[in-house]
Amino acid sequence: MESQTLKELDLSCIWHPCTQMHDHEANIPLIPIKHAQGAYLYDFEEKAYLDCISSWWVNLFGHCNPYINAKIKEQLESLEHIIFAGFTHKPIIDLSRRLLGLLDSKFSKCFYADNGSSAIEVALKMAFHASALKGEKKSKFLCLENAYHGETIGALSVGDVGIYTEVYTPILLQTLKIKAPSGEDIEESLAQLKQMLAQHKGEIAAFILEPLVQCAGNMNMYSPRFVQEATHLCQEAGVYVIFDEVAVGFGRTGSLFAYEQCNVVPDFLCLSKGITGGYLPLSVVVTSDAIYQLFYAPYYEHKAFLHSHSYTGNALACACANAVLDIFEKDDILNKNRILSDTIWEQMQNLKSFDFVQNLRYYGMIFAFDLVGFEGKRKGLEVFNKALKKGLLLRPLGNTIYLMPPYILTQEEVRYILQSLMAILPTLRG
Numbered sequence: 197m198e199s200q201t202l203k204e205l206d207l208s209c210i211w212h213p214c215t216q217m218h219d220h221e222a223n224i225p226l227i228p229i230k231h232a233q234g235a236y237l238y239d240f241e242e243k244a245y246l247d248c249i250s251s252w253w254v255n256l257f258g259h260c261n262p263y264i265n266a267k268i269k270e271q272l273e274s275l276e277h278i279i280f281a282g283f284t285h286k287p288i289i290d291l292s293r294r295l296l297g298l299l300d301s302k303f304s305k306c307f308y309a310d311n312g313s314s315a316i317e318v319a320l321k322m323a324f325h326a327s328a329l330k331g332e333k334k335s336k337f338l339c340l341e342n343a344y345h346g347e348t349i350g351a352l353s354v355g356d357v358g359i360y361t362e363v364y365t366p367i368l369l370q371t372l373k374i375k376a377p378s379g380e381d382i383e384e385s386l387a388q389l390k391q392m393l394a395q396h397k398g399e400i401a402a403f404i405l406e407p408l409v410q411c412a413g414n415m416n417m418y419s420p421r422f423v424q425e426a427t428h429l430c431q432e433a434g435v436y437v438i439f440d441e442v443a444v445g446f447g448r449t450g451s452l453f454a455y456e457q458c459n460v461v462p463d464f465l466c467l468s469k470g471i472t473g474g475y476l477p478l479s480v481v482v483t484s485d486a487i488y489q490l491f492y493a494p495y496y497e498h499k500a501f502l503h504s505h506s507y508t509g510n511a512l513a514c515a516c517a518n519a520v521l522d523i524f525e526k527d528d529i530l531n532k533n534r535i536l537s538d539t540i541w542e543q544m545q546n547l548k549s550f551d552f553v554q555n556l557r558y559y560g561m562i563f564a565f566d567l568v569g570f571e572g573k574r575k576g577l578e579v580f581n582k583a584l585k586k587g588l589l590l591r592p593l594g595n596t597i598y599l600m601p602p603y604i605l606t607q608e609e610v611r612y613i614l615q616s617l618m619a620i621l622p623t624l625r626g
Contacts, residue, residue, distance in 0.1 A: 199228050199239060199240035202240070203226050203228060207220060224577070224581070225584065231260075232260060233258070233260050234258040234260075235601070235602050237251075237259070245589045246587055246589065246609060246612070246613065248589055249590060249598070249600050250470075250600055250601060250602050253411070253448075253600050254469045254470055254474035255470075255473065256446060256447070256474065256520065257604055258602055259474070261523075263519055263523060264473050264475060264519040264523075267515050267522075268475065268512055268516055270515070271287060271515035272512065275511045276510075276511060277510050277511055284509075287511050288308070288514045290514075290518055291514045291517050294518070295482065298452060298521075300455075302461045302484050303461075303482045303484060304485040305484070305487075306482050307322070307481045307483070307503075308508050308509045309479045309505050309508060310477040310507050310508065310510070310513075311468060312443075312466070312468035313345075313346030313348040314346075314479055314505060315467065315479035315480065315481050316346045316348070316404070316438075316440060317350045317351060317503075320337060320350045320353075320354070320402065320404070320438070321350070321501075322464065322483065322487065323402035323438060323464065324401045326436070326487050326490050329490045332434075333398075333399075334399055336370045336372055336401065337400065337401060337402055338371070338372045338392060339355070339373055339374075339403070339405065340373065340405050340410065341373050341375055342376040342410055342414070343356045343376070343406070343413060344357045344360065344410065345442075346442075347360060349364070349369070350369060352368060353368040353369035354404050356413075357413060372392055372396060372400065374388040376410060376416060377419065377422040379417065380418075382418065382419055382421060382425075385426075386422065386425055386429070389429055390429060393429060393430065393433045400435045403426070403430045403437050403438070405439065406440045406441070407423045407439050407441065407444060408420060408454045408559055409443075409454075411443040411444065411562070412443075414566070414596040415562060420457045423455070423458040424460045427460040428460065431463070437462040438463065438464040438466065440466050441454055442468040442479070443469055444562075445469070445470065446467070446470035446524075447470070447524065447529055447603065448561055448562060449560040449562065450533070450534065450537070450561070451530070452530060464481055464482070465481070465483070466479065466480075467480050468480070470520070471517050471520065472516035472517050473516055473520045477507070477510075477513065478510065478513035478517055529603055532603070536603070536610075539610055540599065540601075541558050544563060546618060547565060547618070547621070552567055552568050552569045552624070553566075554567075561601065562598065562600055563599040563600075564596055564598035565597055566595060566596050566597075567595040575624050576592030576597060579597055579620055579621075579624070586616045586619070586620070588613060
């Protein structure tokens with residue numbers, strides 16, 4: 197009864213994100229969660245749901261992780277939050293120094309916000325403003341087709357997933373788009389990039405992309421060689437490069453940061469999601485001293501970067517982020533992930549027995565496949581609902597099924613996920 201009451205109360209007053217609320221009438225259940233532990237969510241009947249998508253790609257080390265819990269409680273006893281203009285605190289200083297120590301030496305400054313879309317907004321504004329401070333009139337941004345970078349106006353402007361962008365087209369920024377690479381198929385994309393840079397010379401402030409995987413773009417995966425060559429082309433043309441590692445950072449693609457596999461360094465690096473292990477909102481844009489110095493001047497020169505969020509630099513969030521870095525360091529997470537990733541990928545090969553399962557792919561701890569031959573049918577939704585009945589939380593992207601699990605899965609849990617998919621997929625023909 198308590199669960200049903202919560203559902204009714206929720207639907208009476210809450211509008212959920214990325215949801216057609218009408219679907220809750222029949223197509224999609226609304227499940228109140230009572231508590232969570234490890235890789236599982238538990239409803240009010242104590243049914244467990246294995247969180248195969250890290251609760252929207254944020255939960256790296258499990259729910260109610262004992263170490264992160266202890267660190268946030270410890271921080272709570274001394275400081276929860278303060279204004280971050282004119283004041284500072286040790287957790288954010290420690291976090292910034294640690295992040296910079298893990299990144300390329302080109303990076304020297306951290307600018308904080310509180311979510312991934314906000315980080316993208318910061319990077320776009322900073323790139324435009326930096327160009328203006330150099331006397332350059334660059335009002336356009338360059339991005340990939342099929343891209344997704346968030347849902348605020350600036351972030352939407354450099355996206356290309358129609359379901360998010362189409363209705364807002366009249367109010368979006370000026371952007372240019374080139375074909376998204378796929379796998380090793382990168383030459384046409386590079387050719388279009390060269391053409392765009394030549395055609396719009398002196399007009400483009402920045403090029404933005406998710407290195408290696410377009411996550412919300414149906415998990416499109418592509419070669420690090422594209423990232424490398426595209427970055428070189430843009431930087432040689434005087435165009436800033438922004439890497440959106442909101443989803444692919446913190447070990448998700450196999451390395452701590454995806455750019456490390458590409459042998460290039462962007463001008464701006466945007467991080468969020470896994471940065472706090474799924475506990476609290478936090479994001480950061482990391483950039484160079486060269487860009488920082490463009491804004492560094494006496495007050496009356498009006499060069500300051502005036503962008504702020506009330507909860508910038510939240511001390512509790514920073515405590516979580518420091519705990520996440522501790523776990524990466526002490527538990528050898530990247531090496532453990534390689535073993536786990538190989539195990540998942542090996543078991544996923546069984547899915548090839550279904551002719552409608554195509555484009556089986558993975559990068560590090562991101563796994564995906566497409567359901568083909570079901571045009572106009574919401575087979576991804578069908579998989580979602582049938583998986584829930586088996587105690588799995590999936591959230592397909594259309595008819596693309598993916599796994600983006602926490603890094604703590606056991607061998608037994610991996611087997612259960614794949615066995616469940618093997619049982620669900622034959623029913624889709626019915």
